[in-house]
Amino acid sequence: MYTVDDVRKFAEQEDVRFIRLTFFDIYGHQKNISILPDQLERAFARGIAIDAFAVGGFENERHGDLYLKPDPSTFTILPWRSVDGSVVLMICSLVYPDGTPFEKDMRARLKQAVQDAAGMGISLRMSTEFEFYLFRDDEKGRPTCEPLDTGGYLDVSPLDHGENIRREICFTLAEMGMQPQASYHQCGPGQNEVDFHASSPVRAADEASLFKWVVRTVASTNGLRADFSPRPLPEEPGNGLHVNIQVESEDFLNPIDENAVFCSFMAGVLVHIRELCLFTNPTPASYLRLGRRKAPACISWSNVNRSLLVRVPSDHVNRMELRNPDCTTSPYLVFMLLIQAGLDGVRNSMTLPDPCDMDLSGLQDRCLASLPASMEESIEAALGSGLVKLHVPASVTAAYAAREQE
Template sequence: MTVAPAPSAATQSLASLAKADGVRFLLATFTTLTGKPCAKLVPVEAADALEGDGVGFAGYAAGAMGQLPRDPDVVAVPDLRSYTPLTFLRPGLGLVHCDPYVEGRPYAYGPRVILRTLAERAAAEGTALVSGAELEYFLLRKDGATGELVTADRLDDAAQPCYDARGLTRMYEHLTAVSDAMVELGWGPYASDHEDGNGQFEQNFHHADVLTTADRVVTLRYIVQVLAEQRGMTATFMPKPFTDRTGNGLHLHLSLWDGERALFPRELIEDPYGMGLSPTAYAFTAGLLAHAPAMHALIAPTVNSYKRSGATTTASGATWAPREATWGGNDRTHLIRVPDAHRVELRGGDGSASSYLASAAALGAGLDGVRRNLDPGAPGATSGPALPRTLLDAVHALEEDAVMRGVLDAVDQEAGVSAYYARLKREEFYSWHNTVTSWEVDRYLTAV
């Protein structure tokens, strides 16, 4: 396993890069703390100004950015390494990921800024996190008669549709268009498959440094959704859109490197758990386990997330979502799976997670384990901390975990990002709790 190189630092201007690809307009993009992608469409004629000064946004209007209407602009400053031509979606379209700044300083509430800050600190210690991401999503349509969302492929109704060759073939045009896009972008896609739920798919691409992968997750979600819309479908990454189907995960494959040297494989030393891992890898795993409850506020950040992780059954017979903070070998029931000696897979994240915050949480938790030389305990043991059963439980765990609070407060300890995020998610839970659902009407309408 070799590290996929990060995009080389641009030696050309943003304008010259865009013009060389026939790009006429650039989506200058950043995300909010809830993962919402925000952008302005900038003509290539203004690319020099975008590169030099950034482009301004009213942060409060964008969403969860820690601002009030009176606050100064959030200025999106492009990172040229993330420049991505999207001419296969629209002729002349490109995208560049941006770091939010406020009054000339990196903004503490910017998820990309948080991840970049943590990655730079790790690099200063001689460590780099390499990650790969698995994105699961459903392809749906609205039923013309009822208006309900239904599986886009009406023939996709098998009891166990996972890996079904016919279901893949019926969605050939969409899946190959997404794969072709990743080939064109140089991401190294290597598989598309039908997942466990009817209408559910997953498409994979090669690993890279953690910031590059997080950028690509944002970009790929956008590509998948636009291509689906062009075919009259809705692509959703919602964790659990159907009660009786498997939910959408965002699994992260993680490994630490020191330059070109992989730090996870065992090197001629005793292996206490027989996984082929180094002490560093075991300690990293232990950090993920120790902080798993609080980490869920970032990797499973919605009310709906806990319908996925708390599911007891699905039509296919398995949920594929971990319910306990356990680890083990090539076993997909664990929170931390060890497919081989080169990586560990964090399986608790879901499709609603910000790729930046989920990656930052994994980096912060894992490195805490390394710094404290934690022991994960025996594989398969259930003595670890219990995972949250609701978003409110996850928020409580976050508030009690100094390391995870420190992840959110990485850019500026005084900015109050962790407190703001906890309050935001607590109010999300209460908003849902205050809504009367059909389940309650069915259960209580004539109960007494």
Template sequence: MTRDDVLKVVDEKDIQFIRVEYLDFSGVTRARTVRREALPDVLETGVNFSTAIMSFNSLDHYVPDPLYGPQDGDFWALPDPDTFAIVPYREKTARMFCDLVDVDGRPWEGCPRSALKRLLNQAQKDLGGTLNAAYEPEGMLFKSEGGNLVPADSSKCFSIEGVEVQAGFIKRVVDSLESMGIPVVQVSSEYGPGQYEINLKYGPVLQATDAMVTFKHVFKTIGREEGYVATLMPKPFNELPGNGLHVHLSLFDSNGVNLFQDPGDRRGLEMSELAYCFTGGLLKHGEALTAIGAPTVNSYKRLLPGSWAPAHVCYGPANRSVLVRVPEKRRARRVEFRSGDGCCNPYLFSAALVAAGLDGVKNRIDPGEPVMEDVGHMEKRRLRELGVRWIPRTLGEAIEALAKDEVIKNALGAPLFNEFIKVRRSEWITYAQYVDQWDRDAYLQTY
């Protein structure tokens, strides 16, 4: 869609309010709403925001020693016309996602979406094809009961009851997404009560990432309007399963040939050497990728061994205990990265995944032999034999691993990379220093 196309639709549909949106380093959507009359100028120059907003964490706290302060001026959120969509649950309202630019109109150093676009251009040159992605988000519905939040229903895993009892909610979510140009492949009642997975159709990485951002907005908003709290929080309660975000990645050339496929693969997975090297890059940078894809304190309460969530850095075919799963040969060749969750900034997550894969291809990184066993219940001796590493056990560990990853730093750009670490570290420090009832129960009377 072009600038003129957007203005035409706005006029024909009598759109009065246009949301200009972008994501900060915490994955929080920041936005301004502009009126129809201002749109031509906004499409030309963007809407200004203080650079300091990127130094806020998800608690809305301004981080210590920020890179961006009140003296550092503004960036401009420049709408991408290709992301224009009418918001179906708001009257006369549309939205567009933005690239962030500086005062001269050049990509701003702290823009996650621009970093992803730059890396995708590099991938097109280096890989000889187009990278595709498909996001598989999981989320939960809660209702208020006696002043407490409880699961919205008692549905069982993959049960028809689950999709029946929430049929109205599911239909509104799917209809809203598809009216905004985002096809949905399937919907499942997941492992936990009130838990659902909605699989978005694969497409070029940028469009797939935009679709994931839209999903986050739609899922939470429709849930709220239906009287629920809809959340992508990784681990809302100890006794309930967690919510993950799996990302499938594939590569096709201009003729539609799957460049990740090779029927002659000696390992029997029908994976090409290119696919193995790409996977090797994902594994080499597994800890750093997890820090970006699972960026909250709560994220690491989901990533536990034996929980169906990955806790180890390895890969394997049809194996849901590993970090990188290779789906069964009955399906097109692709890889699935499994440690992310819905708290991430999808643009940063996609960018880091692309950067890691490119490093694997550039340096011909061999991922080693696939793991066929349930690594979540594997003895430590066996883990050592296979050379399997642990995923970071806390956000603090993950941040330190990310800080040492020069490849990801150089790919994202030092200003963005360093400020992301600062933002995430500020939340970890806040959590580590917070005194709550657990501390009192554990220590007050004993000592």
């Protein structure tokens, strides 16, 4: 893990020409400002000022200036470099001019959730599985909706034309210090998936937040367009962002007790998930995916059924895979809320319902509880949620609710 001194030495010794200070708005959209090395000391000491009023979701704040404070542990050398020197990146926290943390900094809220878990003797590891389509550009470089190939699930060349692109994506991620685990062709034509190794929640969110930028950059250099939207092609499978959470209880030596903590954690997620769908599925298009082509609509879980909301893999201890989020989420915000929902389950010793091993895809009427069927339902659930009110600023929830009109 890099320290401030490590970053200083690297900048001096390796001919660093530009330093990208990156942050993410409330929707998970990446933003950045580039500084020259002579501004590095100021960035670490005070931060670099930005205009809060110009950032979506940050409007109407009590102070127009916010400061970016780089986190040296996120120091990354970018594979795409300037001609005569290195370009590096650091993810930043957001503070007011007096150093007070900015309440809409979702990365800071995720850190707090991890601390809350640690205070209860619970440690967490998380990972993501991203689905996305690759579409061709036309002869003038304009985007089209023509898939790169006609391949299907786990197909190989010549049906799969995305193998080389996925390989380049994974190599680029590895060069940036990220941890891709697997990549393959998904069910839709031109649809791909890249999965990450498990890591700490903040690191996992950092990797997930940077991932789409890397994919879009690699795709663009190959004359392609990467599409992460929930349902790019009406008759084909949508794009999901599956979130894996591994729960370990540090206070219990007895595996039975640890399993009880995991079950209560997962019960908390199931109890609160309807309230969180405004953030896990934050666009009107998100609800065109749910309940179709193995995307879940029922609030249930199983060890074997991949069409349900939560799958608990039989070959992993105390790990749950949540399948309803899509790639339009903010990983920091969603991870934070999932952790807080799980901790609420542990605090209240919530009981996990029995698993449901029947195939419920397309048969939501057989399920006792369902995810919201529209963004309107999600907004209503979020506005009535005590958990959301406790952990998400009201202005952030209002901004998400306003997107129904977009």
